[in-house]
Amino acid sequence: MDARTLGDLLALVGGPAPRLHTAPADRARPVTEVLLHDAGAPLPRAPGALLLAVGVRAAQAGPLVRAAAEAGMTGVVVRGADGPAEEARAHGVALLSVDEDAAWHHVHLLLASAIEARPAPSGGAVGDLFALADAIAAAAGGATAVEDPRQRILAYSTVPGQPVDEDRRQGILGLQVPDSVDNSEQVRELFAADRPLRLPALTGSGLPRLAMPVRAGGETLGSIWVIDGGTLAPDAEDTLVRGASTAALLLLRARAARELARHPDGDLLRRLLDGTADAPSAALRLGLAGPVRVAAFVLGSPASVPDAERTALRLLDVVRLQCEARYGRHACVLVDQVVYALLPAPAERHVRLAEDIVRRAGQALRVPVRAGLGEVVADVGSAACSRADADLVLRVLDDALPVATVDGVRPRVTLLRLTEVLGERRELSAGAWRRVLAYDTGHGTEYARTLVSWFDAGCDMAGAARLLAVHPNTCRYRLRQVREQLGVDLDDPDERLLLWLQLRTLAGLRGASA
Structure with a gap:
C-alpha cells in the first residue's frame, strides 16, 4: 500500500484530535509508524515515524523534538496544547497534540490503525471495544483483553483490583501478545473451538485464562481472553459468549470504517x-x-x-x-x-x-x-x-x-x-400474441410454441418441426389455424417481427428450449 502522508493521516483519523500545530515544509513526507517514547532508552533511527511523547510534558518537549528530528522522524505528538511549535518548525518536524486527558494507548491504536491499515479498529469503534472489555471484565470477574487473529491487542479492560500477570503487562505495553510455542498452541486450540475454553497458565508465575473466539459467519475475527485469578463469576462463560457476539459486530463495523479510510x-x-x-x-x-x-x-x-x-x-x-x-x-x-x-x-x-x-x-x-x-x-x-x-x-x-x-x-x-420497455407500456404490450396465448389456454393447443419455433428456425418448416419433435405437416396445420382462427397475417414481415418479439420477451418462449 502507498505510504501515508501527514495530510492523509489527519484526513483518515478525523475528529478534533490529533491537532496539527506545525508541519514540515515537505508535506509529502511519509508517515510510516507510531512509536511510544521510552524515557529510559535512546530514540531509534526511524525515518517517517510519529513519536508519542509519553511521560513528557508538552512545554518541556523541546529536547524530544530535536532528538526526533535527528532520528529522521516526521513528527511528535504531545499531550496538551502548549508544545514547542517554534522548535518543531525550526527542525522541520510536525508537532501534533491530543487532549490532556487522552489515553496514550488509545492514541497509539488510532494512529497506528490509520497509518498501517492493519486489522485494528479505528475511530469510535476503539472506544466501543474498550468499553466492551470493561463490561466483560466487570461481569465475568477477570481482567479482559480483545485480540485480533494475529494476537495484536485491540482493547483491554481497566477495572481496578482485578489480578493480572506479567504476560498481560507485556502484551499491553507493546499491544502484542508475547510470542511463545505454548501460546501459539493455545491459540490454535482456541480457534478450533466453538465455545469458551479454560486454558492453563503459560508460566509458573502466570494465571490461567478463559478464552472465546470471535467469529462472523465462518471467519475468525479475533478472540477475547479473561484472566482467571480465582475471582471469576459462575456465569463467566455465558458472559464471554455474549461478549464475543458483540465484539463480532464491532469488528465488522470497524472493518467497514477502515475500508473507507484505507x-x-x-x-x-x-x-x-x-x-x-x-x-x-x-x-x-x-x-x-x-x-x-x-x-x-x-x-x-x-x-x-x-x-x-x-x-x-x-x-x-x-x-x-x-x-x-x-x-x-x-x-x-x-x-x-x-x-x-x-x-x-x-x-x-x-x-x-x-x-x-x-x-x-x-x-x-x-x-x-x-x-x-x-x-x-x-x-x-x-x-x-x-x-x-x-x-x-x-x-x-x-x-x-x-x-x-x-x-x-x-x-x-x-x-x-x-x-x-414493452412490459411498462400498454400500447407496446398489446397485440396478437395475447390472442394466441389465450387460445392455447382455452383449447389446449400449442400455437404459441409452434410460432416461436418457426421464427427461431428462420421460418423453415422442417427446422421448426425438428425443434418441436413433430411432423412438418403438424406445423403447417397449426400455422394455418393461426391464420384462419386468430386472424394473424403471417405473410406480413412486420406482423411476424412483432409477434416473435412479444412472444419471445413478454411470454418468455423459446423454440429451442421448449
Whole structure:
C-alpha cells in the first residue's frame, strides 16, 4: 500500500484530535509508524515515524523534538496544547497534540490503525471495544483483553483490583501478545473451538485464562481472553459468549470504517458510477486519462451464501488485490453487494483479468462469482454508462457463462431491456400474441410454441418441426389455424417481427428450449 502522508493521516483519523500545530515544509513526507517514547532508552533511527511523547510534558518537549528530528522522524505528538511549535518548525518536524486527558494507548491504536491499515479498529469503534472489555471484565470477574487473529491487542479492560500477570503487562505495553510455542498452541486450540475454553497458565508465575473466539459467519475475527485469578463469576462463560457476539459486530463495523479510510477513492468512484462526480477532477485524482471500462463482480448465488455481506467484502479484497497487481493503486468499490472496478486501457486485457478474478475469488470464497464488463467509454466522465452496461450483463450471466462483455451478450441484454420497455407500456404490450396465448389456454393447443419455433428456425418448416419433435405437416396445420382462427397475417414481415418479439420477451418462449 502507498505510504501515508501527514495530510492523509489527519484526513483518515478525523475528529478534533490529533491537532496539527506545525508541519514540515515537505508535506509529502511519509508517515510510516507510531512509536511510544521510552524515557529510559535512546530514540531509534526511524525515518517517517510519529513519536508519542509519553511521560513528557508538552512545554518541556523541546529536547524530544530535536532528538526526533535527528532520528529522521516526521513528527511528535504531545499531550496538551502548549508544545514547542517554534522548535518543531525550526527542525522541520510536525508537532501534533491530543487532549490532556487522552489515553496514550488509545492514541497509539488510532494512529497506528490509520497509518498501517492493519486489522485494528479505528475511530469510535476503539472506544466501543474498550468499553466492551470493561463490561466483560466487570461481569465475568477477570481482567479482559480483545485480540485480533494475529494476537495484536485491540482493547483491554481497566477495572481496578482485578489480578493480572506479567504476560498481560507485556502484551499491553507493546499491544502484542508475547510470542511463545505454548501460546501459539493455545491459540490454535482456541480457534478450533466453538465455545469458551479454560486454558492453563503459560508460566509458573502466570494465571490461567478463559478464552472465546470471535467469529462472523465462518471467519475468525479475533478472540477475547479473561484472566482467571480465582475471582471469576459462575456465569463467566455465558458472559464471554455474549461478549464475543458483540465484539463480532464491532469488528465488522470497524472493518467497514477502515475500508473507507484505507481507500478514500472509493467514495469518488461511487459518485462517478452515479454520474454525480466532477469528471475532470476525478480523472486527475484517479490518474486515469483516456478510455476506461467498468467491470462488475458479484456472488453467483448470494441468497444461498451465509453472511453474504461479509463474503462480498472479501470479494472486494480479491478484486482490489488483482487490479492493483496489474494497474498499481486502483479504484474499486462495493455498492449493494456488487464490486465495481474502473479498468483503464488497453481493453484487450480486461476479459482475461475478469476471468482470472472470477477463478481466484471462486476458489478463495468457495462461492461462484460472475463478472460483467460494460462498454469501453472515452473517459471517466462516461463511467456511469459503462456501469449501466455492466449491471445489465450481470443479469444475463449464468453458470455456463460466468464472464462476458456487453458486446459479447448484446442480443441478450437488448432483449432484456426490450422486455422491460414493452412490459411498462400498454400500447407496446398489446397485440396478437395475447390472442394466441389465450387460445392455447382455452383449447389446449400449442400455437404459441409452434410460432416461436418457426421464427427461431428462420421460418423453415422442417427446422421448426425438428425443434418441436413433430411432423412438418403438424406445423403447417397449426400455422394455418393461426391464420384462419386468430386472424394473424403471417405473410406480413412486420406482423411476424412483432409477434416473435412479444412472444419471445413478454411470454418468455423459446423454440429451442421448449
